[in-house]
Amino acid sequence: MGKLKSKTLLINGDSLIFNPRIYTPTGGGEFHFRYYILDSDNGDVMIDSVDVKFISFLSIENPTIDFSVYPNPANDVLNITISENNTSIVLFDVVGKNVSEMELINGNNTLNIENLDAGVYFYSIKRNGVSIETKQLIVK
Numbered sequence: 001m002g003k004l005k006s007k008t009l010l011i012n013g014d015s016l017i018f019n020p021r022i023y024t025p026t027g028g029g030e031f032h033f034r035y036y037i038l039d040s041d042n043g044d045v046m047i048d049s050v051d052v053k054f055i056s057f058l059s060i061e062n063p064t065i066d067f068s069v070y071p072n073p074a075n076d077v078l079n080i081t082i083s084e085n086n087t088s089i090v091l092f093d094v095v096g097k098n099v100s101e102m103e104l105i106n107g108n109n110t111l112n113i114e115n116l117d118a119g120v121y122f123y124s125i126k127r128n129g130v131s132i133e134t135k136q137l138i139v140k
Helices: none
Strands: 016-023 030-039 045-055 067-070 077-082 087-093 098-104 107-112 119-127 130-139
Touching: 067 119, 067 130, 077 087, 077 098, 087 107, 098 107
Parallel strands: none
Antiparallel strands: 016 030, 030 045, 067 077, 077 107, 087 098, 087 119, 119 130
């Protein structure tokens, strides 16, 4: 837990001192600041405090694409219907090795998977090289 201590006189001649303490983030981009108001004439006894909470939101786009991938489980081919261009599908095995990749066009697409061994795989739908969604695929 990090702390920063500073003493700043509020008003010239006033006996109150601001003593900010910064607590480390609690996650989610939140910072909590607690300012203690101390009576310096009485041994820095706390007489009040003010809590300030800052929440920082990063603008992370979470785009969605209308698509369907079928059948699942699959044997020889995987059908992909998608509503956008500049997209691709990447198949990878359970250890993350890329086993197949294909650029997609708006509409119906077919990916040949007959050379894949039976097992569990994953596929990612990407738009402009950025993964939009990842799901599981069973190959018989």
